[in-house]
Amino acid sequence: MNALYKYLTAVLITAMVLPVNLFAGNKDRSGQAGASELLINPWTRSSGWGSANMARVRGLEAMWGNVAGTAFTRKTQLIFSNVQWLKGSGTNLFAFGLTQRVGDDGALGIQVMSMNFGDIQVTTTENPDGGLGTFSPSLMNFALSYAKAFSNSIYGGMVVKVISESISDVSAFGVAIDAGIQYVTGENDQLAFGVSLKNLGPQMQFTGDGLSLKSVIPGQNNQFTLEQRSDAFEIPTQLNIGASYDFLFPKDYRLTVAGTFISNSFTKDQIAVGLEGSLHNWVILRAGYIFENGMWDDVLSPENNNVTTGFSAGISIQVPLNKENGSYIGIDYAYRETVSFNGTHFVGIIFNL
Numbered sequence: 544m545n546a547l548y549k550y551l552t553a554v555l556i557t558a559m560v561l562p563v564n565l566f567a568g569n570k571d572r573s574g575q576a577g578a579s580e581l582l583i584n585p586w587t588r589s590s591g592w593g594s595a596n597m598a599r600v601r602g603l604e605a606m607w608g609n610v611a612g613t614a615f616t617r618k619t620q621l622i623f624s625n626v627q628w629l630k631g632s633g634t635n636l637f638a639f640g641l642t643q644r645v646g647d648d649g650a651l652g653i654q655v656m657s658m659n660f661g662d663i664q665v666t667t668t669e670n671p672d673g674g675l676g677t678f679s680p681s682l683m684n685f686a687l688s689y690a691k692a693f694s695n696s697i698y699g700g701m702v703v704k705v706i707s708e709s710i711s712d713v714s715a716f717g718v719a720i721d722a723g724i725q726y727v728t729g730e731n732d733q734l735a736f737g738v739s740l741k742n743l744g745p746q747m748q749f750t751g752d753g754l755s756l757k758s759v760i761p762g763q764n765n766q767f768t769l770e771q772r773s774d775a776f777e778i779p780t781q782l783n784i785g786a787s788y789d790f791l792f793p794k795d796y797r798l799t800v801a802g803t804f805i806s807n808s809f810t811k812d813q814i815a816v817g818l819e820g821s822l823h824n825w826v827i828l829r830a831g832y833i834f835e836n837g838m839w840d841d842v843l844s845p846e847n848n849n850v851t852t853g854f855s856a857g858i859s860i861q862v863p864l865n866k867e868n869g870s871y872i873g874i875d876y877a878y879r880e881t882v883s884f885n886g887t888h889f890v891g892i893i894f895n896l
Contacts, residue, residue: 576809577776578706578717580682581742584608585624585638585656587891591857591877592817593831597803598725598737598785602895603642606654606688609723609739609783610700614690616642616650617869617895624891628658629850629884635659642688652688652702657681683707688721696732698725704742706778712753719744719778733789737803740782746775782806797821810849811835817855827859829877851887853880859893870896 584590586604597609602620605612619641626636640654660680664673684707690700702721708714723739756769785803792798798820805813817831831854838852857877864870877889 575776576779577715577747578708578719578742578778580656580658581684581704581706581719582779582781582807583626583628583636583656585626585636586622586640587624587857587875587877587889588827588829588859588893590879590887590889591831591855591859591875592801592819592829593815593833593855593879594783594805595801595803595815595817595831596785596787596799596819597739597783597801598735599787599789599799599801600737603640603652603654603893605690605700605723606640606642606652606686606702609725609737609785610652610688610690610702610721611698611723611725611737611739612690613642613650613652613688613700614648614692614698616644616652618644619894619896621894621896622891624889626890627888629881630886630888631884633661645689648692650688650690650700652686652690654684654686654688656684656686658683678711681707681709690723696727698727699723704744706747708747708749709751710753713749713751715747715749717744717747717778731789731791733791735787737785738783740780742778742780744778746777748775749773777809779810780808795821795823797824807849811837813849813852825861825863827861829858830854830856850882851879852882855879857889864896 584594584607586607589596589600589604589608594608600608600612601615602613603622621641624638628634628636636658638656642650642652645651662677662679665675665678666673684704686702686704688700688702690698692698700723704719706717706719719742721741725735725737727735754771754773757766758769759766783803783805787799787801790798800818802816805815813833813835815831815833817829819827819829821827833852835849835852859873859875861871861873864872873893875891879887881887
């Protein structure tokens with residue numbers, strides 16, 4: 544296991560020093576990758592400040608952003624999340640996850656994310672207006688993680704994800720790996736740095752009866768089936784490099800400043816910056832902003848490749864259960880501005896036991 548994490552550390556350090564143009568993002572490749580739901584953050588707290596906290600994200604929410612943060616799980620953390628994705632589109636996202644402390648310095652995690660698009664009318668060339676029933680696409684991701692504290696300053700971990708996309712007669716399956724490292728330092732661990740490399744995996748391809756076509760050869764009475772092959776597609780690899788600093792004040796007040804550089808392999812890169820303020824650790828307010836080149840151009844311009852840019856905000860209210868061990872129940876809400884539709888709304892419930 545130690546050799547595995549040494550290799551993981553070497554991989555992430557190499558990713559940081561690779562030439563910038565390798566991870567500079569490529570807007571010309573936009574739309575060529577699949578499984579783009581892997582880039583959707585299903586968790587409310589980190590979404591509230593635009594995922595700017597990849598150096599400081601802790602507990603279960605770290606499984607999406609920087610898995611090293613799951614090593615900070617004290618005992619057990621459980622989260623349920625519901626997302627109205629691009630409000631007005633009728634798309635809902637549901638997520639559930641659990642992290643559990645293992646031994647003195649490790650943590651295991653499980654995460655399930657599912658997207659629901661509602662019922663869609665079945666249409667054909669003979670019936671373009673529908674009337675033949677409905678179908679519902681299914682997008683689901685299942686993830687397992689392990690993270691470990693290597694010292695009082697260095698934390699690392701890995702995630703293995705299974706990706707499923709399907710309709711009634713066509714489906715695609717894939718696997719991907721995430722890896723992350725966090726480094727904390729300072730008198731009270733106030734300064735943090737983080738690096739995560741996400742969605743590394745082989746190409747995916749759709750298969751199924753829906754890609755078959757029945758036809759008749761002229762002059763013959765028997766039908767034959769023509770099986771078509773879909774092109775394989777890559778999944779959207781992403782590199783995150785972040786930093787954060789905690790300003791600590793008397794009476795358990797805290798203000799955290801954070802920023803993350805988000806490098807996308809198939810779209811333009813982004814920069815996320817954010818603030819989070821904690822009042823006695825009972826009420827937590829956060830806000831963020833995501834910037835990318837060309838985001839203030841015409842909305843219909845092809846330069847606007849990422850749907851989530853601009854302002855984000857969120858609030859958490861926590862009810863302590865046991866002050867000695869830090870257990871609590873919390874309710875979270877977040878809003879993220881989007882290029883189109885009416886933004887994205889997040890609601891979550893967290894149990895930190």
